[in-house]
Amino acid sequence: MLPAAxxxxxxxxxxxxxxxxxxxxxxxxxxxQDIADVLGIRQASLYYYFHSKEAAxxxxxxxxxxxxxxxxxxxxxxxxxxxxxxxxxxxRHLAPLAERQDYTIVxxxxxxxxxxPARERIRAIERRYERLIERIIRQGIDGGEFRADxxxxxxxxxxxxxxxxxxxxxxxxxxxxxxxxxxxYVDLLVRAFRKGAAPVYSLEPSRRRA
Amino acid sequence: MLPAAxxxxxxxxxxxxxxxxxxxxxxxxxxxQDIADVLGIRQASLYYYFHSKEAAxxxxxxxxxxxxxxxxxxxxxxxxxxxxxxxxxxxRHLAPLAERQDYTIVxxxxxxxxxxPARERIRAIERRYERLIERIIRQGIDGGEFRADxxxxxxxxxxxxxxxxxxxxxxxxxxxxxxxxxxxYVDLLVRAFRKGAAPVYSLEPSRRRA
DNA sequence: ACTCCTCTCTATTGATCTATAGAATGGTAG
DNA sequence: CTACCATTCTATAGATCAATAGAGAGGAGT
Numbered sequence: 001m002l003p004a005a006x007x008x009x010x011x012x013x014x015x016x017x018x019x020x021x022x023x024x025x026x027x028x029x030x031x032x033q034d035i036a037d038v039l040g041i042r043q044a045s046l047y048y049y050f051h052s053k054e055a056a057x058x059x060x061x062x063x064x065x066x067x068x069x070x071x072x073x074x075x076x077x078x079x080x081x082x083x084x085x086x087x088x089x090x091x092r093h094l095a096p097l098a099e100r101q102d103y104t105i106v107x108x109x110x111x112x113x114x115x116x117p118a119r120e121r122i123r124a125i126e127r128r129y130e131r132l133i134e135r136i137i138r139q140g141i142d143g144g145e146f147r148a149d150x151x152x153x154x155x156x157x158x159x160x161x162x163x164x165x166x167x168x169x170x171x172x173x174x175x176x177x178x179x180x181x182x183x184x185y186v187d188l189l190v191r192a193f194r195k196g197a198a199p200v201y202s203l204e205p206s207r208r209r210a
Numbered sequence: 211m212l213p214a215a216x217x218x219x220x221x222x223x224x225x226x227x228x229x230x231x232x233x234x235x236x237x238x239x240x241x242x243q244d245i246a247d248v249l250g251i252r253q254a255s256l257y258y259y260f261h262s263k264e265a266a267x268x269x270x271x272x273x274x275x276x277x278x279x280x281x282x283x284x285x286x287x288x289x290x291x292x293x294x295x296x297x298x299x300x301x302r303h304l305a306p307l308a309e310r311q312d313y314t315i316v317x318x319x320x321x322x323x324x325x326x327p328a329r330e331r332i333r334a335i336e337r338r339y340e341r342l343i344e345r346i347i348r349q350g351i352d353g354g355e356f357r358a359d360x361x362x363x364x365x366x367x368x369x370x371x372x373x374x375x376x377x378x379x380x381x382x383x384x385x386x387x388x389x390x391x392x393x394x395y396v397d398l399l400v401r402a403f404r405k406g407a408a409p410v411y412s413l414e415p416s417r418r419r420a
Numbered sequence: 421a422c423t424c425c426t427c428t429c430t431a432t433t434g435a436t437c438t439a440t441a442g443a444a445t446g447g448t449a450g
Numbered sequence: 451c452t453a454c455c456a457t458t459c460t461a462t463a464g465a466t467c468a469a470t471a472g473a474g475a476g477g478a479g480t
Contacts, residue, residue: 028238165371201293
């Protein structure tokens with residue numbers, strides 16, 4: 001039977017070891033020996049659990065991405081304000097960093113190295129997640145809660161960019177807790193999305209060349 | 211004489227080839243053969259230009275990062291509003307994507323694979339850039355232009371996260387020009403930073419577990 | 421014609437890495 | 451005691467890759 005089909009106790013440890021190593025050294029920079037070292041077993045013993053290094057990468061990426069779309073779907077169905085939904089989206093986007101940062105990092109950085117079929121499977125989940133966010137923002141605009149001139153696509157990319165960037169530095173910024181990031185980023189996004197006076201600034205740095 | 215010391219015509223082509231290959235396949239996923247293929251020369255011929263693959267990575271990363279701190283310094287010295295400075299920071303941060311996206315991507319994703327001495331050199335430039343941004347934001351707060359409860363560190367990370375995320379998808383989002391990203395992201399940040407009524411939303415998704 | 425100098429070549433070494441084959445270990449149940 | 455199963459082992463094949471050594475080609479200047 002294929003090991004990937006029955007997730008037992010040791011399989012979970014394997015996955016965690018792979019996530020840790022891939023997150024620290026990158027997929028191509030990590031050797032199967034590195035993963036084996038974490039588990040205290042021989043390099044060849046890994047192949048009892050995975051068909052290939054690529055399969056291990058897909059397994060880690062899947063854990064890294066799977067819950068996002070699910071939660072976004074649940075949030076989209078609620079009957080609350082768009083601002084509330086954005087708040088919950090950010091909360092759910094950042095929450096995995098507490099316990100699964102390695103998986104998140106690997107998903108974000110290494111998914112592009114997946115072989116085409118696996119990459120497409122992961123991409124499908126991503127796309128669903130992005131569309132759900134974009135729809136929530138668009139509904140906020142259409143409902144008059146968010147600015148009419150807000151670009152839903154760019155707003156979505158902003159939310160994702162902001163959330164994903166936290167994965168890169170969370171844990172290395174002294175004193176910055178998940179709660180604070182969530183609060184501040186939600187605040188930042190909702191302030192930027194809601195109706196209000198247009199800010200005044202000169203976009204073109206006119207006194208500088210080019 | 212060390213090739214890296216005198217940047218001639220072909221050296222620039224080499225660097226561009228390395229940037230392109232590192233950006234697409236990642237540093238560890240790219241072989242020196244891949245770079246040689248882009249240039250139409252043999253793998254071993256590369257070593258006329260670089261001592262090592264790592265040296266090529268440092269050269270690419272240096273190009274990718276060097277101008278940011280320089281421009282930020284110039285912006286910090288101007289006598290304009292903090293919002294104007296933020297606008298110029300974002301503009302200068304995104305501008306390199308037009309002509310040097312590969313270098314930017316490699317700097318962002320692959321700099322962590324540099325050997326410690328080179329990594330420290332790159333890090334020093336980064337740190338200077340971050341401090342300049344943070345100081346500009348802090349001055350906006352102290353001057354009463356930005357919200358008093360704005361966290362300057364998190365605001366800096368937000369600006370960087372937003373700007374850096376664009377490097378990942380710029381060119382693959384149909385119809386999204388650099389001008390539009392700059393305008394929208396500046397708008398987003400300035401709206402979020404300036405004084406204004408606190409938004410209303412429920413941070414805790416109370417009807418969901420955990 | 422001779423000499424640099426720049427650039428590229430051929431040929432190869434040695435290290436590293438994924439993956440396979442098949443044996444050994446140890447626990448558990450009949 | 452024996453059979454079975456899950457897990458880890460040894461040993462190695464086969465491929466890829468960074469890097470070195472040293473030769474050759476061709477242009478510019480003298």
